[in-house]
Amino acid sequence: MKPLADYLREADKEGRPRSGIILGIRMVLRAMQELQIGDPAEVHRQLIAFVETDRCLPDAVELVTGCRLGNRTLKFRDLGKMAATFLDLRTNHAIRLAARETANQRALEVFKGLEKEEALSRAYREWPDEELFSWQPVAVELPTEERPGYRAPRVVCAECGEGISFHREVARAGRPLCRSCAGERYYEPQ
Known part of the structure; x- marks a missing residue:
């Protein structure tokens, strides 16, 4: 050190x-x-x-x-x-x-x-x-998914079409949503 x-x-x-x-x-x-x-x-x-x-x-x-x-x-x-x-x-x-x-x-x-x-x-x-x-x-x-080197399949949000990594998607009505589309966004679209 x-x-x-x-x-x-x-x-x-x-x-x-x-x-x-x-x-x-x-x-x-x-x-x-x-x-x-x-x-x-x-x-x-x-x-x-x-x-x-x-x-x-x-x-x-x-x-x-x-x-x-x-x-x-x-x-x-x-x-x-x-x-x-x-x-x-x-x-x-x-x-x-x-x-x-x-x-x-x-x-x-x-x-x-x-x-x-x-x-x-x-x-x-x-x-x-x-x-x-x-x-x-x-x-x-x-x-495990928080550790360096973790790999997981990307999922596509059924609402906005953006890719989601590391199991960050949310299931709503059987569809994968990104957290933004699930209501957890930190921004408001204009």
């Missing part, structure tokens, strides 16, 4: 890393330590990360582990929390980590002469993991 400074240099290539990226990298490094994974690249496609926010943390997870939506190793669960769960498919061990909200307030008190972003960044770089996160082992059931 590379040290924090190496990951921060990599993150710096896209602009100075924000405090959320720093905290995210620290979170991932702690998770890898807890799961006894020395180099995430060695467990390619055998490590699944579930992120509970769409801000900063997914970028940090991808940077350190290589987990990505496109290879089905990064899963997004919109819970609005700076938290993530990491599942090692080789051992079926999983760990969930969550940022301690108290660390933010404490950082602003300890580094009160600094701007908020700089105070948080400094705390996230320097403080021990125990002050930044809580973590616990968890059990995660990952269905």
Whole structure:
């Protein structure tokens, strides 16, 4: 595993890393330590990360582990929390980590002469993991169709004619429908 400074240099290539990226990298490094994974690249496609926010943390997870939506190793669960769960498919061990909200307030008190972003960044770089996160082992059931490399026949929606992958169709009146046509769309046609 590379040290924090190496990951921060990599993150710096896209602009100075924000405090959320720093905290995210620290979170991932702690998770890898807890799961006894020395180099995430060695467990390619055998490590699944579930992120509970769409801000900063997914970028940090991808940077350190290589987990990505496109290879089905990064899963997004919109819970609005700076938290993530990491599942090692080789051992079926999983760990969930969550940022301690108290660390933010404490950082602003300890580094009160600094701007908020700089105070948080400094705390996230320097403080021990125990002050930044809580973590616990968890059990995660990952269905076969959610795993990397899963293949299934594509189904065509009987309503719109679009293809549906990975058993995401819904059966209505004996016909396969995509979730959009079944009423679960996030958009409204104009």
